[in-house]
Amino acid sequence: LKSAKAVFESAAANVEQAKAAVSTANINLGYTVIKAPVSGFVGRLPKKQGSLVSNTDVAPLTLLSDAHEVHIYFSLSEEDFIGFNTNYAGKSVSDRVNHLPAVSLVLPDNTVYAQQGKIDMVDGQFDKTTGSISLRATFPNAKGLLRSGNTGRIRLGLLHADALVIPQSATVELQDKVFVFTVADSNKVKKMPIVISGKSGSNYLIKEGIKAGDRIVLSGLDRIAEGEVINPEKKDDKVAKLVTQ
Structure with a gap:
C-alpha cells in the first residue's frame, strides 16, 4: 500500500x-x-x-502609425505672431491658444479637409534661420485620409482691425511691386503702388497706398493707361469675411 x-x-x-x-x-x-x-x-x-x-x-x-488624430506642424512669421499675441484674448500664450478659433487644412489638390483642427501647441522660441515660430494643430482623422508625411497649408483666421480689402484681380504686379489704378473725381486714372499686409481668400489686405473711400478700377486693367479718362461704373459695396492664409 x-x-x-x-x-x-x-x-x-x-x-x-x-x-x-x-x-x-x-x-x-x-x-x-x-x-x-x-x-x-x-x-x-x-x-x-x-x-x-x-x-x-x-x-x-x-x-x-496611430492616425486617428494627426498633428500638423506649421510656422508663423514674427509679424504674424505679434498680431496673434495682440488680437486674441488671454493673459498668456496658453490662454490665447485656448481662445483660438478652429483652423482648416488645405490639401495638396487645393481642396479643404472636411474637418477642422485645433491649435494646441506653440513653440517656445523662434527659429533664428527662418525668423518664424512653430505651432501645432491637431485634426481628427477617423477615415484615415491623412498620413504621416502629408503636406498642405493651414488656413488660420487672424483678426485685422479696420482692414482695407481689395480684390487681387484689381491689382497689377510689376517686378516686385503691386499697383492699383485709382480714379480721381475727374475720372482720370492713376497707377498707385500699394503695400500688402496679407491675403484673405482672393483678396489683398492693404497696408499702405490707398485708403477707405478711394475709387479703384476693378476690371479691364489691361485696357487702360496712366492719365486716361474713363467712364466708371460703381460696383455694389460688399463686406468681406477675412480669413488670412
Whole structure:
C-alpha cells in the first residue's frame, strides 16, 4: 500500500510539473504574437514568417502609425505672431491658444479637409534661420485620409482691425511691386503702388497706398493707361469675411 501511495504521489507531482510546462509553453507561444496597443497603419514588414529575430536587432519589425488624430506642424512669421499675441484674448500664450478659433487644412489638390483642427501647441522660441515660430494643430482623422508625411497649408483666421480689402484681380504686379489704378473725381486714372499686409481668400489686405473711400478700377486693367479718362461704373459695396492664409 505504501509503495502504491508513493507511486501515486510521484505521478501527481509529474502532472503538476507537466501543467507548469504547458503554462510556460503557452506564455512563450504568446510571445510569438505581437499585438498593437492601438489601432493604426502598419508600415513595411522586412521580416517574413520563419525569419529569425532577436532582441538585439537594431531595425524594428515594423512601424505602426496611430492616425486617428494627426498633428500638423506649421510656422508663423514674427509679424504674424505679434498680431496673434495682440488680437486674441488671454493673459498668456496658453490662454490665447485656448481662445483660438478652429483652423482648416488645405490639401495638396487645393481642396479643404472636411474637418477642422485645433491649435494646441506653440513653440517656445523662434527659429533664428527662418525668423518664424512653430505651432501645432491637431485634426481628427477617423477615415484615415491623412498620413504621416502629408503636406498642405493651414488656413488660420487672424483678426485685422479696420482692414482695407481689395480684390487681387484689381491689382497689377510689376517686378516686385503691386499697383492699383485709382480714379480721381475727374475720372482720370492713376497707377498707385500699394503695400500688402496679407491675403484673405482672393483678396489683398492693404497696408499702405490707398485708403477707405478711394475709387479703384476693378476690371479691364489691361485696357487702360496712366492719365486716361474713363467712364466708371460703381460696383455694389460688399463686406468681406477675412480669413488670412
